[in-house]
Amino acid sequence: MVISRRNFLVSSALLAGVVLASAPALADGLPPLAKKNTYKVGFAQSESNSPWRIAQTKSMQGEAARLGYQLVYTDAASSAAKQVADVNSMIAQGVDLIFISPREEKPLVPAVKAAKKAGIPVILLDRNIDQSIAKAGEDYVTFIGSDFVEEGRRAAEWLIKNANGRTKIIEIEGTTGSSPANDRKKGFDEAIQAAGGFEIVASQSGDFSRDKGRQAAETLLQAHPDADIIYTHSDEMTLGAIAALEAAGKAPGKDVLLVSIDGSKDAVQAIVDGKLGATVECNPRFGPKAFETLQKYAAGEKIDAWVKNVDNFYDSANAAAEVANAY
Ligand code: GYE
Helix, strand or coil: EEEEEEEEHHHHHHHHHHHHHHCCCCCCCCCCCCCCCHHHHHHHHCCCHHHHHEEEEHHHHHHHHHCEEEEEECCCCHHHHHHHHHHHHHHHCCCCCCEEEECCCCCCCHHHHHHHHHCEEEEECCCCCCCCCCCCHHHHHCCCCCEEEHHHHHHHHHHHHHHHCCCCCEEEECCCCCHHHHHHHHHEEEHHHHHHCCCEEEEECCCCCCHHHHHHHHHHHCCCCCCCEEECHHHHHHHHHHHHHHHHHEEEEECCEEEEEEEEHHHHHHHHHHCEEEEEECCCCCCHHHHHHHHHHHHCCCCCCCCECCCCCECCCCHHHHHHCCC
């Protein structure tokens, strides 16, 4: 087929029109979201390896179903590269908005920017991305989640009051490069240093997983047999550390004091059983707040850069009463 000059010009203009329609003039602003009765929304989950993740996914799916919205759900199976591909496929499917729980702070930044470029607003859930290269209100609408620095600080404050002469701490960190691992370390380490009298004898990642937490605890307990405190950044890793202690013939809660973060049912039960000292809740129930934020955004309301979740706290004073309410 021979394309005439006129046809060529018309089709170029059409093409330009199409490109403009799918990528509105955003300049520095965020992509708008039309007010509609129903939406097709993406949720790019990072992994499903803990009760925390499962509770979060359930809360998102439950609220989407309640509202009658279509939810395109993906599970990155602990791979930041897969999560980037998942977001790109949601962009290709033309969803109205994408919720992302970014596994790590840096690798998800290009995916967030690609969504903006395609005219799709992004709301970050539970973990943040690197604030030196991406910003709420510019690259994404907002971050909904807990104050992880505060969570680490609360764990330290409980420990400072309840250590009873114990001083040598093993710290088991979350996923390297994730915002909760960075911030829970910062909050805890700073408060412990300020209190004085404690020593963090080793600090190593357990990737927020029960089995890797168990392995890290096993290795670090061998290298530091005199450690008498274990702080981990998540309950799954704490449950792994409890298993490692028991395998080494030590009594968790007595020989070694444990303090944790997340507030899962198994961890609250471990407090009732006297094996775990305390756990700072990290609230995983995002659904209602996530979709309410979407609706506010569509209505043109101003959204704060950080929509904070409120966290509970469990120790021997309330664990028995609260275990039924924990996730
Ligand atoms: O604490 C941990 C999970 O990102 C805040 O991720 C979340 C953390 C949660 O794997 O257990």
